[in-house]
Structures are given as structure tokens and as C-alpha cells.
Amino acid sequence: MENILEELKNDLNEIKKEHDLNEIKTKYLGKKGRITELSSQIKDLPNEEKKTFGANLNKLKTEATNLLETKKEEIETEILNKKLEEESIDISLPSTKIPMGAPNIVEKIVEEVEELLMSMGYDVVDGPEIEKDEYNFEMLNLPKGHPARDAQDTFYIEGEELLLRSQTSPVQVRTMLEGKGEKPIRMICPGKTYRRDDDDATHSHQFMQIEGLLIDKNVSLSDLKGTFDVIAKHLFGEDCKTRFRPSYYPFTEPSVETDISCHSCKGKGCNICKNTGWITVSGAGMVHPNVLKNCGYDPKEWQGFAFGFGAERLAMLKYGIDDLRAFYMTDIRETKNFDRKEAE
Numbered sequence: 543m544e545n546i547l548e549e550l551k552n553d554l555n556e557i558k559k560e561h562d563l564n565e566i567k568t569k570y571l572g573k574k575g576r577i578t579e580l581s582s583q584i585k586d587l588p589n590e591e592k593k594t595f596g597a598n599l600n601k602l603k604t605e606a607t608n609l610l611e612t613k614k615e616e617i618e619t620e621i622l623n624k625k626l627e628e629e630s631i632d633i634s635l636p637s638t639k640i641p642m643g644a645p646n647i648v649e650k651i652v653e654e655v656e657e658l659l660m661s662m663g664y665d666v667v668d669g670p671e672i673e674k675d676e677y678n679f680e681m682l683n684l685p686k687g688h689p690a691r692d693a694q695d696t697f698y699i700e701g702e703e704l705l706l707r708s709q710t711s712p713v714q715v716r717t718m719l720e721g722k723g724e725k726p727i728r729m730i731c732p733g734k735t736y737r738r739d740d741d742d743a744t745h746s747h748q749f750m751q752i753e754g755l756l757i758d759k760n761v762s763l764s765d766l767k768g769t770f771d772v773i774a775k776h777l778f779g780e781d782c783k784t785r786f787r788p789s790y791y792p793f794t795e796p797s798v799e800t801d802i803s804c805h806s807c808k809g810k811g812c813n814i815c816k817n818t819g820w821i822t823v824s825g826a827g828m829v830h831p832n833v834l835k836n837c838g839y840d841p842k843e844w845q846g847f848a849f850g851f852g853a854e855r856l857a858m859l860k861y862g863i864d865d866l867r868a869f870y871m872t873d874i875r876e877t878k879n880f881d882r883k884e885a886e
């Protein structure tokens with residue numbers, strides 16, 4: 543037994559890997575292992591020796607198992623230390639800087655307006671970008687040949703009936719048709735619009751509008767003024783002043799253009815506001831009785847107001863950007879800059 547223990551110690555001294563350890567375990571403690579085999583000799587021993595032999599054998603088994611276990615731990619620690627050494631990190635090295643994106647600021651403006659108007663009970667709705675001429679123009683009181691169509695140089699898709707919407711106003715029509723002349727409506731629709739404009743600092747063949755529509759009973763122009771005032775102050779600060787100027791849109795009567803006081807010069811006059819102290823940010827008005835009728839609402843009973851903001855224009859004013867194309871360049875440095883400006 544003593545010899546076997548010595549041999550086992552020698553074997554263990556020579557190995558390095560866990561794999562070899564298993565072999566040794568089998569060699570000594572396996573079914574036909576050296577130590578296991580000793581048990582079969584018990585039956586041949588004289589009775590008085592059996593007890594001591596058995597006790598010694600058990601001791602040997604325990605010692606062998608302990609030795610194997612200790613060796614196993616040794617090998618595992620060694621492997622772990624080696625791994626730690628190999629994978630050690632030099633924490634004094636400067637880190638690689640991962641460029642961060644920032645939210646697109648047109649999207650940010652849209653979200654700000656959405657959040658505000660939702661808190662005032664408006665629904666945010668969607669409409670198709672490929673639209674019928676009927677909804678984009680005709681039902682909005684712009685029959686074929688109407689001169690006001692020229693202002694929205696339109697991309698037609700199929701003949702004269704299908705087009706890329708030139709404004710988000712057709713969503714007004716769609717929403718009113720759903721209301722079936724019975725339901726009051728409060729909705730906004732932010733969305734892409736398209737016109738055959740050459741791209742420059744202030745024009746783009748694709749841009750974003752935020753349409754708004756409210757239909758109810760006893761609605762007046764002053765409700766529109768109040769709503770516009772809330773939106774303007776929310777976006778440009780409490781000291782932002784608002785005004786309406788008479789204008790013309792076929793789908794509203796009366797129609798207005800809505801101005802905010804120039805937040806850059808606080809109304810004193812600068813090149814952003816062309817020295818007027820005011821900046822136009824949307825078209826708006828009271829929904830034209832013809833439009834109400836076309837969409838199934840009785841103008842004797844129902845009134846409404848509507849407005850349409852240019853989202854990029856709002857973003858340009860808020861963040862002091864002078865070129866519309868910046869929004870579509872997808873240059874990460876631009877958005878980073880805008881973010882910084884806001885933080886300031």
C-alpha cells in the first residue's frame with residue numbers, strides 16, 4: 543500500500559493537464575485500478591488480518607482521493623492564472639472613442655409638437671404618401687385647373703389621379719370622412735410631403751409638414767389663435783409673441799399666415815426676420831364650408847380650424863440653421879452640433 547501511494551505521488555508530480563489526471567484516477571481508483579484491486583485480496587487473508595487490511599485500504603483510498611483532488615485544484619488554478627495573465631488589460635491605455643449619434647432634430651420638433659398636442663386631446667394620425675388627386679386637391683376645394691394648384695408643383699404618378707402628396711392636408715379629408723359628419727375631431731398629422739422644387743437652402747423636393755385639424759361646434763378663429771400661441775410658446779419660449787396675417791388658402795376661410803416674434807433679435811429686426819421682427823411659421827384658417835360639406839360635415843352645425851407647419855422651418859428657426867439641406871446630409875457632425883447648441 544505504501545508503494546502504491548508513493549507511485550501515485552510520483553505520477554501526480556509528472557502531470558500537467560487535467561486530461562492526464564483522469565488517466566491516473568482510472569489507473570488507481572478505476573474499476574480495475576491498483577487500489578480497487580486490493581479489495582479483492584481481502585477474502586484470501588486470514589481473518590485476524592482482514593480488519594487492519596480493510597482499515598488501511600480505506601485510509602489509502604481517502605488519501606489517494608485527496609491527492610487527486612488537490613492536484614486537480616492546482617491544475618485548475620494554474621490554467622486560470624495563465625488565462626488571466628494572457629487576457630490582462632492595460633487600464634492606463636486611452637479608450638477608443640465611439641462616435642455617438644443624436645436624434646434627428648426635425649424628428650425632435652415633431653415629437654415636441656406631438657407631445658404637446660396629445661396633452662390637449664389631439665390624436666396623432668398617419669396618411670399615405672401616395673395620395674389621390676381627389677384628397678390632395680379636389681375635396682380641399684381645389685378643383686382641376688384651380689390656379690392655387692400651381693403653388694404646389696406636384697409629382698404625378700399615374701395620369702392625373704395619383705400623386706405624391708404635396709401637403710399633409712389630405713389627411714384632414716381622410717379623418718373627416720372617418721368622422722362621418724358626426725364626430726368632433728382633434729388630430730395632428732406629421733408627415734413627408736413632396737414638390738417638384740429644385741433643392742436649395744430653403745427648398746427641398748421632400749420635406750416634412752405637421753398638419754393640425756380641429757372640428758367641433760362653436761369653434762372660432764380665436765380658438766385657433768389660442769392654440770397657435772400655446773404651440774409657439776412651447777417651442778420658442780414664454781416670451782414668444784404671435785400674430786396672424788390675412789392670407790389665402792382654398793381650403794380655409796378666413797385664411798391666415800401665422801407669425802412668431804423673431805426669437806433671435808426679440809423683435810428688434812435682424813437678417814433672420816428680414817428686419818421685420820416677425821417670422822412666418824405656418825398657414826392656417828377656419829375650415830372652408832365647402833371642405834366641411836365635401837367631407838360630410840354640415841357647416842351650419844360644425845366649424846373647425848386647421849393649420850400646417852413646415853417642420854424643417856421650425857427646426858431651422860429653433861436651432862439657427864440656415865440651410866435646409868443640412869437635414870438630409872446625414873452628417874453625424876451636424877446633429878452633434880445641434881445637440882450641443884440645445885445643451886447651451
Ligand code: DAH
Binds near residue numbers: 708754791793827
Ligand atoms: N397645406 C398648406 C401648404 O402646404 C398649409 C396649410 C395652410 C395647411 C392652411 C392648413 C391650412 O391646414 O389650414 O401650403
